[in-house]
Amino acid sequence: MSEVTLRQLRYFAALGEELNYRRAAERLFITQPALSTAIKALEQAFGVVLFTRSTREVALTDLGAAWLPQVQQALAGVDAVVDNLVTLSGTRQGRLRLGYLIGTGADLLFRIVRHFEAAYPEVSVEPIEFDFADPTAGLSSGATEVALIRPPVDLPEHRMLILDSESWVACLPRDHPLAGRHEVGIAELLDDPIVCAPLTAGPWRDYWLAMDVRGNRPPTIAAVAATYEAETTSIARGLGISFTTSSVARFYDRPGIVYVPITDRPPSHTALAWNPAALSPQADALVRHVQAHWSFGDTPDDPPR
Template sequence: MRAFPDLNLRALRYFEALGTELNYRRAAEKLFITQPALSAAIQNLERVIGDRLFDRNTRSVTLTATGREWLPHVRKALAEVDSALEAVAMLVDYAHVRLGYLIGTGADLLFQLLDGVESAFPDITIETLEFDFSDPTAGLASGATDIALLRPPVDVPDMEMVIVAEESWVACLPRAHRLADRTELRIEELLDEPIVVAPKSAGKWREYWYAADARGGVPPQIAAEAATYESEATLVARGVGLSFTTSSMVRLYDRPGIQFVPITNRPISYTAVAWRPDRLTTPARRLVEHMITGAPRPQSRH
């Protein structure tokens, strides 16, 4: 039997992602890496095993015969590895729960949701992890967190969630913008403006926040990308472009040089506690129950 000493688990995950998506951009976004890094990893994997796994050209990516035959075995192996990792996590660090939150949501809402948790569960250690706009799933998609406080829609398979807050949309405008003195706006008035958006890795979350559904298939005029509210507010203040955000940001991220104006005809934006049931340990489940039942929900933050 031939040995592959240089073959590692990460390479198998990369192969599985590309074999599923058959698209370097989507696979890279799913893995939270760059396309060049994914391409280099796949080429190295092909060198290690001694055969091509993909046929690729400028228009398409397809599995070779070797790739098609090997992919089910890799999926099975990864499922077994994930099961083994879950088992050892429960044995070694059973009462450690990783709680991810999207930047901005932790400013006040996270503290409300965790109120009283230390006295209720003295045996549970909670690690809170902040994520920026490059990962709006707050670690839930990658498995970096067990529970996430996030703003849907996000790309997470088999995710369950409970809404805990709701907000209205606002436009964040440069203070010198021609519409900055308005008391309210409609989304149609803003669609032709240069806009500051989240990084590409945010997927459909980014599309939601540049109002793709209201654009009739016309792409936005992207002026810049920002991964944090601080960066977004700075770019807007400089006049690079406007951005779309929510009502709580008016209070939390108001800065000189910007003006917030309510948008009247957008759907409510929700904040949710989310988890993946198949990966939820008993301590994490207890924490979820505390977070979603500890106070009346949802609460409006206008």
């Protein structure tokens, strides 16, 4: 008899609910080819067809549509059983270290903490802020168990759940030639000196330097900054520009700088990240709570006081 893994069931449920490989892969934080391979392996193992695929759409077959609610019910049961075991053991009492990268989902962070603490009053959440020198927000060093970050980061053993996405914006000195524009293209700014994160930020630094589109045009580093305060101060002084996100434009508006939307960059994601092999019961409770109550780009209403 063929065996099915819990991971395959989660992959099937995600694709069955999204009916879109890109969205399902983002939700699972895997690549589209990996998701496609897993679904094909599941179908081949049982000799069934669960989805019909074309260049334009993905649809459940009659068999897939009949099986989806059963899989959803089974997954909910597994989660509830694990959740109940930890609850019965009483090991969720205690403190949870939740890391977050400075300026990353500030409003999202506090909604998560408030919503979780309302559901688990026996757990005390300790948010810990990290600057650009550590975009893993303490996960790489083990200083935190769960963290709100902005991929990409070098965390191959970690899982990530995408919670939100934002567009890129350029932070410019107020007297910059493009400061009066309503929008810009990334290529228009690649020759400008740029304020960037410390070298310890690794691939995250390269991402915000837009290295993927520079080709043979290396960036001119105007200054290195580990915080938005230092970054925006350097830009207000006219030392250079930076690339950031739309939420930063809301939270870090300062005299002497202007934020202009960038039209041709893929969105930047905010993700909850954790190492599944090193979760305390408190961290596991938070991860499961967020998985159960959050959907991509949305958060539940604030809990009643």
